[in-house]
Amino acid sequence: MSHSTExxxxxxxxxxxxxxxxxYGKMMMWFFLISDALTFGGLxxxxxxxxHKYADVWPKxxxxxxxxxxxxxxxxxxxxxxxxxxxxMSSVTxxxxxxxxxxxxKKKVIVWMFWTIVGGATxxxxxxxxxxxxIVGTETGALRHVWSQELHTYVEETVYGANMTVNExxxxxxxxxxxxxxxxxxxxxxxGVMINLIIFLNVLKGTYEKRGHYEMIEKVGLYWHFVxxxxxxxxxxxxxx
Amino acid sequence: xxxxxxxxxxxEHMAHHSEEEGKKTRKTLWRVFWYMLxxxxxxxxxxxxxxxxxxxGTLGLKVLFIGLTILKAGFxxxxxxxxxxxxxxxxxxxxxxxxxxxxxxxFIVLDEGIYSGDPExxxxxxxxxxxxxxxLRAGHGAHHAxxxxxxxxxxxxxxxxxxx
Numbered sequence: 001m002s003h004s005t006e007x008x009x010x011x012x013x014x015x016x017x018x019x020x021x022x023x024y025g026k027m028m029m030w031f032f033l034i035s036d037a038l039t040f041g042g043l044x045x046x047x048x049x050x051x052h053k054y055a056d057v058w059p060k061x062x063x064x065x066x067x068x069x070x071x072x073x074x075x076x077x078x079x080x081x082x083x084x085x086x087x088x089m090s091s092v093t094x095x096x097x098x099x100x101x102x103x104x105x106k107k108k109v110i111v112w113m114f115w116t117i118v119g120g121a122t123x124x125x126x127x128x129x130x131x132x133x134x135i136v137g138t139e140t141g142a143l144r145h146v147w148s149q150e151l152h153t154y155v156e157e158t159v160y161g162a163n164m165t166v167n168e169x170x171x172x173x174x175x176x177x178x179x180x181x182x183x184x185x186x187x188x189x190x191x192g193v194m195i196n197l198i199i200f201l202n203v204l205k206g207t208y209e210k211r212g213h214y215e216m217i218e219k220v221g222l223y224w225h226f227v228x229x230x231x232x233x234x235x236x237x238x239x240x241x
Numbered sequence: 242x243x244x245x246x247x248x249x250x251x252x253e254h255m256a257h258h259s260e261e262e263g264k265k266t267r268k269t270l271w272r273v274f275w276y277m278l279x280x281x282x283x284x285x286x287x288x289x290x291x292x293x294x295x296x297x298g299t300l301g302l303k304v305l306f307i308g309l310t311i312l313k314a315g316f317x318x319x320x321x322x323x324x325x326x327x328x329x330x331x332x333x334x335x336x337x338x339x340x341x342x343x344x345x346x347x348f349i350v351l352d353e354g355i356y357s358g359d360p361e362x363x364x365x366x367x368x369x370x371x372x373x374x375x376x377l378r379a380g381h382g383a384h385h386a387x388x389x390x391x392x393x394x395x396x397x398x399x400x401x402x403x404x405x
Contacts, residue, residue, distance in 0.1 A: 030335050092271070
């Protein structure tokens, strides 16, 4: 950065300055993201373990997620591809808002923050739509052995869609992990949209203009990129592999 | 702002840049976006070709997808999250703990999870479900997981026996 004072590496740790040359808030956001990334890392590792254990009965994503809005045909993975595009796009608009903030360009910050919020909200909505189709299932359903309370035995029954105990597409564990990990990620996206919205309102009010810098945009931007980062991994492990 | 001034440099104010620098930054960011879009489209094309070409589940495909994912993650962290431009020491402070802990987690799952490949070591799976997945893998009733839900002719044992 042009205005930053260069730090002599010999004096970096002598005090009076940050040897990292970042502000407290930004550093703490990074530390929070490391811990959050470890949570997602742990979840995805355990997903890998269970998937390996049930490899022979694990459903293939291209047989499960075949719907596309307003289209009758089956288009495997097309919708999730679109969702990924939307999230990457909103990451780009976010980083453009950060860049505009560095130039104290309030108008551009407003524009790019607005599109980031629109992209995030669209993604959450798409995920809800995907969940809906996964829970409702196909018209034909699939046969399963289901425990009967009256007969105290397992009976054959047609099940539709997926929930925490039965899953017409494959083993219930697939649905369990799908709901948990995409749900946890979706909740992060939802929180991100809410945080972005609050910061957006502050930008409109001129809070950061008065402060003289738009670093808050950078901090929420870090969180927002992190959400995109997690999705890149979820997309690979749930849909591609 | 506060009336208590100290000699500390204000890092928030340092992050400003000029119009020309902004132009250069934006160009880089858009380039990164096109790279990521190209990678995602490439992944989807390969992913949709895989079943017909018999690539599904092959080691090469897995390595390719995971490699491309890590490449995309690198783009996001280094360019979008700006970590590539931070002080070298800060880069290590962020990346080293994460990479060490994750390598350990993955190692321990691979090492201790060896037994999990054996079907004996898991909860019994519904035989109808096993039949359904076998049919799907053999290419019957693709697209429709439920499809022609085979009326349990795969079950030699009674349901109760199979599930207990």
